[in-house]
Amino acid sequence: MSTGRFRSGGRDKCRMHMVTWNVATAEPPEDITSLLQLDVQPPTDLYVIGLQEVSSSPVRFISDLLVEDSWSHVFMDTLAPRGFIKVTSVRMQGLLLLVFAKQVHLPYIRDIQTTYTRTGIFGYWGNKGGVSVRFSFYGHMVCFLNCHLAAHMNYALQRVDEFEYILETQDFDISESPNVLDHKVVFWFGDLNFRIADHGLHFLRSSINSGRLNLLWSKDQLLMMKKKEAFLQEFEEGPLNFKPTYKFARNSDTYDTSSPKTWFGFNGKKRKPAWTDRILWRIKPKDLPSEDDEKASTCTDDGQDEYPIMVTQDKYTSDMSYGVSDHKPVIATFSLELRKCFDTPMxxxxxxxxxxxxxxxxxxxxxxxxxxxxxxxxxxxxxxxxxxxxxxxxxxxxxxxxxxxxxxxxxxxxxxxxxxxxxxxxxxxxxxxxxxxxxxxxxxxxxxxxxxxxxxxxxxxxxxxxxx
Known part of the structure; x- marks a missing residue:
């Protein structure tokens, strides 16, 4: 890291910009400048973009295997002139995860591996599940997991079960961090599909229109499930101070509250807005030491660093300006403070x-x-x-x-x-x-x-x- 401007108390600070967006099979917009906040200061070092429902008809999916899909193209074409290189990507049907880094960081991003887990339609078709990327960043093991979990109001428990199944089944050929939760930092994000329970449509609309979003938090299914499930409590999330990002009429800022179709026609229940699209993170608990922790502590200046990498969320919001999908994209920016285990390329x-x-x-x-x-x-x-x-x-x-x-x-x-x-x-x-x-x-x-x-x-x- 060319890090004169990043150094902070013996650590180096890196800025990361994350996006999750269910694009609902739409083609990408021509201009994604505001989505990526390209001119923000201090400048970004890493971009991590997780998409769900990228168009994945069999013919389209096969063609995307031969050449980059249109979403990858628009991100690469936008970021490359700014000095960002695609580190890696992983695609499973409609799920796509892209990682970009400033050129200066490339020699210090090592041991890159990707994997995926299917959960939708008995696990045979990848319409639901998770894709992940893991690597060592200046010697610190990080993992990014983009998920699309089961839909509909009544499946909160199934969503938790699917996430647990993804965590259990994904593994990597790395001795220090063979599983997702072995990594020092894990970012979990995507269309997690958790809904707002109990409240009626009128109360939801009134709370959103008046800006009293805090009235809805107690009935957000993910926040409710975190109180019950110990492993979810290890994941942190910023406050939901942005409007629910689902479900919008396309090309508008108006919620679509029509009744959804089922195989048997309309089910009679109107759609309710929800925070389906989320970004969370987990720092490995101190009481679960690993080889990675030992390596990280020995490579610091004084050998006494309790947390060789620290994560601070600087922003957690949505971008309402994009209307190609019935979801609005969610953006989170983070500062990663770390002591580099090495600063010389191999x-x-x-x-x-x-x-x-x-x-x-x-x-x-x-x-x-x-x-x-x-x-x-x-x-x-x-x-x-x-x-x-x-x-x-x-x-x-x-x-x-x-x-x-x-x-x-x-x-x-x-x-x-x-x-x-x-x-x-x-x-x-x-x-x-x-x-x-x-x-x-x-x-x-x-x-x-x-x-x-x-x-x-x-x-x-x-x-x-x-x-x-």
Missing amino acids: VHISPVGVWSADQDAVLTYTVQEDFMSSTWDWIGLYKVGFKSASDYETFVWVRENELPETNEVIQISVDKDEIPLLGGQYVLGYYSTNMQSILGLSSNFQILESKRAVMEGLVPEGINGINK
Whole structure:
């Protein structure tokens, strides 16, 4: 973390922006600027976006497996010019979870793994369930779990059972944190589908219109279930000081209180507004020590850090300006204060000399810390503003025959035919197949425009000092 502006009392502070939105099979809006609050100060470091009911008809779902879905595209296209790279994503039918990070953080996001659990229609079709992403962030284990739980007023207990089932069944190939609740911090969010019980429609409308939302909290099913279920009490949530986010008439700020359809027609009960869309978090209790806790405490300055990572919620609200869905998106921003367990990338990479497509280029890399490297690891050439680890211009395999020793300087040649003719600002990144992450990035560097670009008529002669 380039952390001069973040350092706070021996810790580093990172800002995270989270969104949960049931998009009700709609296509994304053209402008998601206010949803992401792109110009907020201090600037954001991590974006975590959880969507539910992304269009997932069989034909559409298969096509989205071949290319990025339209929602991923709009987030990547919006965030990449701001220097955010997609760290990873996971999709299960209509559930989609995306994680983006500022480029400077990429080498410190390691051991990325994803998984999912189906709960809907006997578990065979992923219309309900949970998708999760876990990784180590500067040495601290974090997990993000995006859920879509059972609908309808009378299924509060089933929703809790489904969440418990998701927690029990999701596991990771990581010895320090094999289960969701083993992580130091867990963020649980999504269309959790909890409703407001008992109150009639007139009382709900009156309370919402007068801004007396606190009158509804005691009958919010999630808050009620937290009083009964010990494991839910470990999850924190900010106050519900925003209007219930379900159910709206599309393209309006008016609640849709029509009667919902069932397989047998209308059921006669009008829909009532509810806080179905929620964002909660859990810090691992101190009385459940783990290997991760021991590692975290030994990597601090004084070895006495009780909480190697602290979470503060700065904002919890909804954005009423979006109308493509019958749900409004919910936004939460957090400050993560942590003591970094390391601040040196595992791999150091540098371009050597001048790069242009007129001659073969050379790069060097050095493994600075032992890790489970592989001959399937590769080094990508990325244009500055790239969208994800797979968004490279070209790549070269690391040394094929044997893995390098720590601190050994390895030199690799890049064929001139693989180098962009028009040049520009680029960066090199070492991608680890085992850790599913970029472990080292070079500084940004200039690739010169090639003389071949002029010869092939791609640019006029005399531009940028070529062939003057």
